[in-house]
Amino acid sequence: MSENTFEFKYEKKVLPQKVFNLGLTLLIVGLIGIIIGFIVNSARTSFNLVILMSWLASIGIGSLFFIGIEYLTGAVWSVPFRRVAEINSAIIWVLPFLIIPILLNIHSLYHWTHTEAVQTDAILKHKSPYLNESFFYIRIIIILVIWYLFYFLFNNNSRQQDNNPNQNFTRKNITVSAIFMPIFAITLTIFAIDWLMSLEPHWYSTIFGVYYFAGTFLAALGAFTFASILLNENGFLAEGLGQDHYYSMGALLFAFTNFWAYIAFSQFMLIWYANLPEETFWYIMRGTGSWLYFSIGLIFVKFIVPYILLLPQPAKMDPKRLKIAAIWILFAHYYDLYWIIMPTYSKNSLPLSWFEIATLIFGIGILVCSFYIFSKRTNLIPIGDPKLKRGLEFHL
Amino acid sequence: MESRKLYAIGALFNDPNKLVKLAKKIVEQGYKNWDVHSSFPIHGLPKIMRLKWSPLGYVALILGLTGTTFGLFLTWWTMSVDYPLIIGGKPWFSFPAFVPVLFELTVLLASVGTAIVMLFIIFKFPNNRHPLHDTDYLKKVSSDNCGLIIEAKDKKFNYDEIKSLFSQFEPDSIIDIYYQEEETSYKPKVFDWKFIVFLIVVAILTSAIGYLFNNVILYLPPFDFMMNQHKLNPQEASTFFNDGFGMRKPVPGTVARGEAFYPFKGKPDEAGTKLINPLLPSKENLELGKSKYNTFCSPCHGWRGEGDSRLNGQFPNPPSLHSEKVRNWSDGRIYHVIVEGQNIMPSYSKQLTEKERWAIVLYIRALQRSLNAKQEDVQ
């Protein structure tokens, strides 16, 4: 009973070399920009790298979360696309290479790393058992190790199944997913507090972990949807995947766009209403100078535009519109992270020039290259998965 | 049995696959008035039946936006126009605080409205007189089968042809569905006497309940606890005080806060020479004087101070304020009368503050001037 009798004829196709060339070009151009950036203004470049690092981490860890959810809920529509999420999640291997240059410049990023400033500040002194450099490094290492461990478990089981279609691998991954969920919640929250919230070490918000999670999952879904549709349209996946599968992706994107808006509004509303000075200054920073327009823009970029794009039912099945919405949402998360991180660097005006553009180009380059390299190693469809047949035949 | 007419021919199936095949065939043959019945929705059938995309999504969108707009108008108008209140230091129109209400109104109108549109406008419900009701066909659909009918009013309707078409698809049974003309075409009359009696009874009952609640029940305990508290209201008698008055006078020899001791008690002439009106005849002061005069003075002195009392002789009429004597009085002299009273007129020092008294004096001057205008006033 546990053996999979379904035979799926799959011929592995490799992405064209020009994809890699494009990615490599972007990567090198971006890298040159960043190196010059470090020479010209290392603080600003470090801030940009934090945005990039947390964006890529979002895509990677959000994809792992997506895989876990698929296993736990027994979803079938996403099975033919699961490899896309697995390949996306491989981006977390890049994180150390971004974290090291950031750590070298940590003093220009995080106010709480200045021990002499902490000594004169009662609140920072109170926080120093948590916010100190050595514990910060330990947390980074632990979190990354945990993420790598789960990445390895998920992917290993899934890939082994390709050659040996045994349902036990699915069962193993279901167990792994169940254990992963609470650990994911805790590590992601600590990650968000450490890298993003502690940029303003006096500020605090209990919902912040959930806020970062909402953006994380949206970014991962955006990357997943975009890559899946692109691959499917160009015939890298299987026959028969279409509207009904796209509808599921569109519905998820739409649902989590609303979820993000809900969490963002809750956080803003409560702080605005209670009007306590120890909390409001974070929003006031984002409402002064040109930041005000950027903040209003966030509402449009991250909520209203994708909401309108995805609201009509036919739009969720239309691959063209879905691709636009997915890529939009992916970069809306970048916008969101910029909104969280950059006001600490520049209080009154919007820092926007070649520093920022180079970082973004570098990031896209990394994503494309990583996708190419990791997609080469595996089948693009989990051919041994017991749910694959149902997934291919999925109808609404 | 003559009134029975053929409504449609129905075919009942146990296997939905057969039904879908038949439905495809019927579409091919170009029948218009046909329908499929099943006690649960059959997937993929709307496409086969070539039904139009349901407009309910757009209905919901429009109704939802109406709800949002209405909510926005309601919150804006009540909170920043009609009854502006500053709460928690927030501006009158504090949008984030209105979002919950806007959201709820959107959802309320959209969901309830869409349901109403579907049931009562698109489906034209309630409709218990449709020919299909109470037929074996519908009963079987309700329990075990799914069925398909072609109505007799279809242009291509041909009894034998359809029968043979149906039997090609091996249905479990084929049923002729009849209906009675007078039953389905029955329309309820508005001016039926039963209905009118019913309306009257409802009207009487609601007004009786309304009257009972508003005029009787709300004056019974515990609803009247707020009205009957252990305290004295103005003008009420009291058994506690010897003089029986609920309202008390100030303790003798005390001066209220903000008031000065009045040094000219019993010295009207001295008051007339020494007191000077501190107020200027500004519009504001005259308005104040007018309102206070109309409240406290005009019942006896008349609206224009002509001594035309509105008390219908219950008290002797006072003299006119336009006499030579009063016109020649100084402001202080009039002020003294207000403070101390004169003849039958009592003191008004308890009712009026100093400023209000002087404002009344100003107003009396204005009245005097208006009735005895000089030439230069006209210019």
Add this chain to the structure above:
Amino acid sequence: MNQIDYTIEPQIIEGNPTQSQVNDAIAKPLETKPTWKYYLALGISVSMLLTGAICLGYTFYYGLGLWGINQPIGWAFDIVNFVFWVGIGHAGTLISAILFLFRQKWRTGIARFAEAMTIFAVMTAGLFPLIHTGRPWLDGYLFPLPNQHHLWVNFTSPLIWDVFAVSTYLTVSFVFWYIGLIPDLAILRDRTKSKVKKIIYSIFSLGWRHSNTHWHHYEMIYLVLAGFATPLVLSVHTIVSFDFAVSILPGWHTTIFPPYFVAGAVFSGFAMVQNVLIVIRKIFDLEHIITLDILEKMNKVMLATGMMVGYAYGMEFFIAWYSGNPLESFVFINRAFGNYAWAYWIMVSCNVIFTQLFWIKKIRRSIIPMFIIGVLVNVGMWFERFVIVVTTTSRDFLPTSWDYFKPTLYDIGILIGSFGLFFTLVILFIRALPVVSISEVKAILPNSQPKHH
């Protein structure tokens, strides 16, 4: 233990019944005479309801002074019960709307019952703000009606948002539930033999005739209503959490409250649905429709939401320390070790610790342990609201006014009465209307749908 085969779609209804067997099984409670057990259950719940009614009557007559509230604890059992019951209602909409949107077909067997429970729970909940005003006959002023005083309600007040949220929630849940009932009422109409019942079913089924041109719109409106009910259910408990969180009281003002309250609401609601379903499937022989698999899935949801609640407890504690705000840290230390520590530890053990037993498959799939855990969850969630409402106010900014809340007989009577009201409505419902959606169950029977072409 046999393992699940992932290559085939899991069967939701056991035993492969035919369509008319589904009809018979679900309509059975409506067509048979109730046993003495039914009357016993009804008797118990009605006497609980009467107890509450008497206490409420006294409260109406003499006022809120009969309750245990004092200065500074102005909110106590009334608000605790309100939040508790609104929370119970959330599971219903989650099952009927959110799981519908996520196409979780296992919801079919329990959706109708869960929706009905939502309505009853929200009705029970709605009672508490009304009596909490002290003069419930003046509650009409809670709505923005034009009146002779030219007064309007204060739209910036979270208490007014509550009025809108709860009444909208009740209305929309009712519409959703009724729309779902129409086809079932039509089925009942066509099978009943009693004349009176037939008239009643005819009136309420509005003349539904199973037409597929109607089903086409019907499926659309179901999607639309589910689409609206999903954000609505989030908004309702969010707004309830705003009642606390927009204030500046430490312990109430914290940004995680909205999602935390929603997770807690789903948590307790699932526990309640699970408890009542266990009883109903046993009494009415619906074990093949409300299967053990469904109950196991509900237990998994409880495990997940229980951990979300645990996450929120942890986050609150961590940020209370991290903020460096002495008022915040005082409140949380006081919760765990202060005068109400007993309530706090009941809450933590019931909500976070005991639910961890659901990691074990055997416990997830055996009736008695899961029933006990379900009860404990509800106890824990009731105490969670108690901890939030009472501990925070009992230690306010002014130490001289610190006080301890003790419920009086009337508080407890009204609490019992709320359970009585809820269960009376539930018990009447299961005899009056089909507890499982007939048409939805039929639609997922193995041979009811045509094969795809």
